[in-house]
Amino acid sequence: MSVRSVGLYVHIPFCNSKCNYCDFYSFAASDELKTACVDRECAEIIQTAESGGLCFDTVYIGGGTPTVLGAGELERLLHTVGRFTLPDAEVTCEANPSSAIEDTLRILRQGGVNRISFGLQSASDAELKMLGRRHSRDDFEQAVSAARRVGFDNISADVMLGIPGQTLSSLADTLDFVTSVQPEHISAYMLKIEKDTPFGKNPPQLPDEDETSEIYLYTCERLAQAGLLQYEISNFARHGYESRHNLRYWRCEEYLGVGPAAHSFLGGKRFYRERDLGGYLSGGPAVEDGEGGSLQERAMLLLRLTEGAPLELILAAAGENGVGEDAVIKTVRLLNRQGLATDEGGRVSLTPQGFLVSNAVTARLLFG
Numbered sequence: 001m002s003v004r005s006v007g008l009y010v011h012i013p014f015c016n017s018k019c020n021y022c023d024f025y026s027f028a029a030s031d032e033l034k035t036a037c038v039d040r041e042c043a044e045i046i047q048t049a050e051s052g053g054l055c056f057d058t059v060y061i062g063g064g065t066p067t068v069l070g071a072g073e074l075e076r077l078l079h080t081v082g083r084f085t086l087p088d089a090e091v092t093c094e095a096n097p098s099s100a101i102e103d104t105l106r107i108l109r110q111g112g113v114n115r116i117s118f119g120l121q122s123a124s125d126a127e128l129k130m131l132g133r134r135h136s137r138d139d140f141e142q143a144v145s146a147a148r149r150v151g152f153d154n155i156s157a158d159v160m161l162g163i164p165g166q167t168l169s170s171l172a173d174t175l176d177f178v179t180s181v182q183p184e185h186i187s188a189y190m191l192k193i194e195k196d197t198p199f200g201k202n203p204p205q206l207p208d209e210d211e212t213s214e215i216y217l218y219t220c221e222r223l224a225q226a227g228l229l230q231y232e233i234s235n236f237a238r239h240g241y242e243s244r245h246n247l248r249y250w251r252c253e254e255y256l257g258v259g260p261a262a263h264s265f266l267g268g269k270r271f272y273r274e275r276d277l278g279g280y281l282s283g284g285p286a287v288e289d290g291e292g293g294s295l296q297e298r299a300m301l302l303l304r305l306t307e308g309a310p311l312e313l314i315l316a317a318a319g320e321n322g323v324g325e326d327a328v329i330k331t332v333r334l335l336n337r338q339g340l341a342t343d344e345g346g347r348v349s350l351t352p353q354g355f356l357v358s359n360a361v362t363a364r365l366l367f368g
Contacts, residue, residue, distance in 0.1 A: 005086065006266065007248045008056040010041060010077070011259030012063040013277055020132035021160075023194035025261035025275040026064035033277070037259070038073045040281050042080040044258050049084040052266070054256065056084055058245035059091040061113075067095045067104050074104070078111030085112065090244040092117055092156075097143040098135035105143075106150045115154040115243075116147050117187075123177035124170050127163060132198070137177065144181045154241060156185035161219060162212045163191050164204035171215055172222070179226040184241035188219050189234050213356055220352040233304050233355045250301045252293045265292045295320060296366060303362050308342075308349030314365055323368040331364055 014034060015026040029037075048054065059081055069077070085091065092115040093108050108116065120140045122128050128136065135143075140157075147155055157178050161171070178186060190212065193199050207215060220230055228236040232250060235243065248255050257264040260280040263272040270289040273280055295317040302309035311332070318328045332348055335341035340354035340361055354361050 003053045003055050004254075005057040006054050007058040007060070007245050007253065007255030008045070008081065008085075009245075009255060009257045009262055010045075010059070010061045010066075010081070011257065011262040011273075012061065012066040012069060013037070013260050014063065014068050015065045016068055017134060018132070018198075020130070020198040021191060021193070022132075023197050023200075024064065031070070034069050034073055036281055037277065038069065038077050040283075041258050042077060045080055045084065045256075048256055048258075054084065055086055056081070056256075057086045057089045058248060058255075059085055059089060060245040061091075061093040063094060065096050066093050067108075071104065071107050074107055075111055078108070078113065082112045090115055090154075092243070092245060094119070095143070096133075096135060097139040102146040102150060105147050105152070109150045109152060114152070115156065116152050117156040117158065117185075118143055118147075119158045120174075120178055121158060121160040122163065122166075122170070123174040127165060127170065130164060130204075131160070141181060144183070154185070155181075155183045156187060156243070157181075157183045159186060159188045159219075161188055161190050161215050162207050164206060166207065166215065168214065168218060171218065175219065175222045175226075179223070179228070183228075185235070185237040185243060186223060186228055187235050188223070190216065216356055217352055229306075230352065231306050233358060247305075250304050252298045252301055263289070268293055299366060300362055303348070303350060303358065303365070306349055308347040311343065311346055311348055314348055318366050318368070321367050323366070327368055328365060331368075335361060335364075 013026050014029045016028060018026065066074070091113045093113045094117045097118055097120070105116065118140060121131055121133055123137050125136050144155060159174060159178060191206065193203055223236045224230065227238055229239070230236050231242050235246065254266050255264060256266060257272065260273050260277045261275045263270065264286070268291060270292040271286040272289055273286055295313060299309045299313050299317040302313070315325050315328055332341065332343050335354065336343055340351060340357070342349050342351065348365070350358060350361060
């Protein structure tokens with residue numbers, strides 16, 4: 001059987017506590033439940049990789065908080081993943097600064113993890129408390145130092161934009177702080193209020209649309225000045241440190257998702273596991289989610305990247321929606337004049353201003 005390279009996402013649905021904004025499938029659990037989940041995930045990885053002839057050239061272990069598994073379960077999971085992972089693979093693990101003690105980071109590094117992603121969110125301890133985060137500004141700085149000591153040379157940090165009470169001044173402090181520790185990658189996400197979260201049930205006051213736009217554009221400018229160039233709507237990296245795994249999603253490449261709530265795209269089909277650990281542990285089947293990789297889907301995902309989408313692809317996708325070539329070209333020129341997109345080298349790319357209204361710009365291109 002021929003072997004093909006795909007990405008692997010492993011969802012660890014455990015956290016010590018839930019943040020006020022978090023809608024990911026995660027909860028506190030006993031050691032026995034954590035062991036049972038790792039048992040099932042390891043079995044699924046082995047069965048799917050062996051039966052499908054798969055190997056992994058990118059791996060992303062997320063959650064939840066993977067590091068709450070504990071040393072033994074982390075080592076067991078990483079050993080199984082490593083059986084099918086290529087030598088030059090990018091292997092990422094998420095970690096909260098409060099739980100990312102040096103011994104745990106050493107276990108991750110020795111187990112094959114070569115990229116660590118820390119959730120900073122803010123450098124203001126008051127903002128962190130309001131978000132429900134367990135760590136402090138100092139915890140993050142100490143975690144990055146520990147990661148460097150044990151051999152990590154690819155560190156990513158998450159920063160949250162548009163959070164309650166955030167000002168340009170507090171954001172500037174956060175960006176100055178996070179760039180001062182010199183991460184290779186930063187993800188800067190706009191806060192989105194989900195209905196089943198504490199924020200969703202008791203909505204805080206957020207920055208208005210103009211303030212949000214100013215916050216986003218300032219972030220893009222400030223990170224570029226620090227040598228972290230935007231390559232996706234919410235992602236910035238030093239040259240050569242773009243997330244290879246996440247690029248798979250945006251380029252419509254194959255990946256296997258393992259664990260409850262994980263999504264997959266293999267063989268042109270999309271499928272997912274329900275947000276139900278009990279059902280997952282009982283061996284229930286994945287839920288089919290239709291075909292993947294259509295012209296429209298590929299164009300929409302590529303337009304999230306600063307590399308953009310080939311004009312030829314946009315024309316073909318728009319054509320399926322009954323939009324003629326002349327109309328698309330006219331729209332591209334209009335977006336160019338408005339400073340929302342560029343058209344160079346046969347590719348259409350959104351600008352930071354265009355990313356602010358990306359849904360509307362993409363709909364205009366593909367649906368007229």
